[in-house]
Amino acid sequence: MAGLESASEGSVLVRAADRPGGLASAIVFQGASLFPWLRVRDNVTVALDRLGLDRAEARRRADEQLARVGLEEFAGAFPHELSGGMQQRVAVARAFAVDPEILFLDEPFGALDEQTRVALGAELARIWESSRKTVLFVTHGIEEALALADRVVVLSERPARIERIVEVPFARPRDVVALRARPEFGALAGTIWEALRPTLRGR
Amino acid sequence: MGAEVRRANEPAAGVERALRVLSPLALVALWELAVRVHLLDARFFPAPSAIAANFVDFAASGALAANLGITLERIAAGLALGGIPGVALGLLIGVNRWARAFFEPLIALLYPIPKIALIPLVLLIFGLGEAGKYALIAIGVFFVMAINTEAGVRQIAPELLEAARAFRLRAGTLYAKVLLPAALPNIFAGLKLSIGIAIVLAVAAELRAANSGLGFVIWNAWETLQVERMYAALVVVSLLGYGLSLAGDALERVALPWRGR
Numbered sequence: 001m002a003g004l005e006s007a008s009e010g011s012v013l014v015r016a017a018d019r020p021g022g023l024a025s026a027i028v029f030q031g032a033s034l035f036p037w038l039r040v041r042d043n044v045t046v047a048l049d050r051l052g053l054d055r056a057e058a059r060r061r062a063d064e065q066l067a068r069v070g071l072e073e074f075a076g077a078f079p080h081e082l083s084g085g086m087q088q089r090v091a092v093a094r095a096f097a098v099d100p101e102i103l104f105l106d107e108p109f110g111a112l113d114e115q116t117r118v119a120l121g122a123e124l125a126r127i128w129e130s131s132r133k134t135v136l137f138v139t140h141g142i143e144e145a146l147a148l149a150d151r152v153v154v155l156s157e158r159p160a161r162i163e164r165i166v167e168v169p170f171a172r173p174r175d176v177v178a179l180r181a182r183p184e185f186g187a188l189a190g191t192i193w194e195a196l197r198p199t200l201r202g203r
Numbered sequence: 204m205g206a207e208v209r210r211a212n213e214p215a216a217g218v219e220r221a222l223r224v225l226s227p228l229a230l231v232a233l234w235e236l237a238v239r240v241h242l243l244d245a246r247f248f249p250a251p252s253a254i255a256a257n258f259v260d261f262a263a264s265g266a267l268a269a270n271l272g273i274t275l276e277r278i279a280a281g282l283a284l285g286g287i288p289g290v291a292l293g294l295l296i297g298v299n300r301w302a303r304a305f306f307e308p309l310i311a312l313l314y315p316i317p318k319i320a321l322i323p324l325v326l327l328i329f330g331l332g333e334a335g336k337y338a339l340i341a342i343g344v345f346f347v348m349a350i351n352t353e354a355g356v357r358q359i360a361p362e363l364l365e366a367a368r369a370f371r372l373r374a375g376t377l378y379a380k381v382l383l384p385a386a387l388p389n390i391f392a393g394l395k396l397s398i399g400i401a402i403v404l405a406v407a408a409e410l411r412a413a414n415s416g417l418g419f420v421i422w423n424a425w426e427t428l429q430v431e432r433m434y435a436a437l438v439v440v441s442l443l444g445y446g447l448s449l450a451g452d453a454l455e456r457v458a459l460p461w462r463g464r
Contacts (some may be wrong), residue, residue, distance in 0.1 A: 029362055029369075031362070035366075049376045050372065085455070
C-alpha cells in the first residue's frame with residue numbers, strides 16, 4: 001500500500017496523490033531508519049526533497065514538526081546522540097513534515113520499552129488531533145491498537161488474512177492512559193484475544 | 204587513582220608510547236654502530252650520520268623541496284584523476300545491477316594487471332611528459348576506489364534504502380545524501396590504499412621515465428654512485444607516505460563527524 005511491494009492478490013484503491021506541498025504517503029519504520037550521517041533537522045528536510053520547497057521553507061517545516069515532538073533543541077544533533085525513543089520521534093516528525101494524505105506506521109514503537117511506547121503513542125495521538133490524517137498503524141500490541149485506533153483489523157499469521165474487524169468507540173481526543181482503566185477497554189481487548197486464539201496454537 | 208584497566212601482560216600507555224619512539228631510534232643506533240665497527244659495508248650501507256649530513260645538503264640546496272613537490276603534484280593529480288571517476292563508477296555499479304553486470308567482469312580482468320607493467324605502454328602513448336605519470340597513477344587508483352566504493356554502497360542498511368524510497372527522494376539527492384555518505388567509510392579505506400599505490404607508481408615511473416621527482420633522485424644517485432643521497436631520498440619517500448597517511452586519517456575524521464570520537 002505504501003508502494004514498497006506489489007499486492008499478492010486483489011487491489012488497493014487509494015484516493016491519494018502527491019500534490020504541491022505534500023506527498024501521497026509517508027512511512028514511520030520500526031527502527032533505525034534515520035540517516036546516521038545527517039543531523040536531526042537534515043533527516044527531516046531530506047524527506048521534503050520531492051516537494052521542491054525552498055531551503056528556508058523546508059527548514060521552517062522541519063523545525064515546526066521537531067518542536068511538536070519536543071526535539072527542537074536536538075535539531076543539530078546526530079541520530080546516534082539520541083535515545084531510541086527520541087529517534088522514533090524524529091521519524092514521526094519526518095513523516096508529518098511531508099504532510100501526507102496517508103500515514104503508514106509499521107510497528108513504529110515496537111523496539112521500545114513499554115513506558116516509552118505508551119508515551120510516544122500519547123504524543124502521536126496529540127499530534128494527530130491537529131490534522132486528523134488517515135493513519136494505518138501496524139502493531140503487535142493490542143492495547144496500543146485499542147488506545148490509538150478507530151478500527152482494529154485483526155490479521156492471522158502466515159498467510160495474513162483478515163480475522164476480524166473491531167470498531168473502537170472511544171471518543172476523541174483520548175487520554176490513552178486513562179482509557180486503559182475502562183472496563184470497555186478490557187472487554188474489547190478480550191474480543192481481540194479471542195479472534196487471535198487460532199494463531200496462538202503451535203507456538 | 205589508577206582508574207585505567209589493563210591486563211597484566213599489556214604495557215602501560217606511557218611505556219607503549221615510549222616503545223613506539225624507541226624502535227626506530229634503536230634501529231638507527233644499531234646501524235650506526237655496525238658501520239663504525241665495519242660489520243656493515245659503508246659503500247652499500249652508509250652510516251646514518253653520513254645520510255643525515257647528506258639529507259641536510261639535500262634540503263639546504265632546495266633540491267629536496269623541488270623534487271618532493273613534483274612527486275607530490277603527480278600523486279595529487281593521479282589521485283584526483285583516478286579517484287573521482289572511480290568513486291562515480293563504484294556508486295553506479297553499487298546501485299545499478301545493469302551497470303554492475305556490464306562493468307564487473309571488466310574490472311575483474313583489468314584490476315589484477317600490475318600497473319608497473321604498464322609503464323612502457325604509458326611511455327609509448329604519452330611519452331616522457333607529465334600526462335603519462337598522471338595516467339599511470341590514475342589507473343592504479345581508479346580500480347581500488349571503484350571496488351571500495353561499490354562495497355560501501357552495497358553494505359548500506361536496507362532500512363535506509365526503504366526510507367529513501369518511501370519519501371521518494373530524487374536521484375541526485377539519493378546519490379548525494381544517502382549513497383555517497385553511506386559509502387564514505389569504505390571510500391576512505393580505499394583512499395588510504397590508493398595513497399600507497401600512488402606513491403609506488405609515482406616513484407616507479409620517475410625511476411626511468413623522468414628527470415625530476417624523488418624516484419629520479421634515487422635513480423640518479425645510483426648512476427652517479429651517491430649512495431648517501433639515495434638513502435636520503437628513500438627517507439623522504441618514507442616520510443611522505445607517513446605524512447600522507449596521517450593527512451588521510453585527519454580528512455576522514457573531518458568528513459565523518461557522525462562516527463563520533
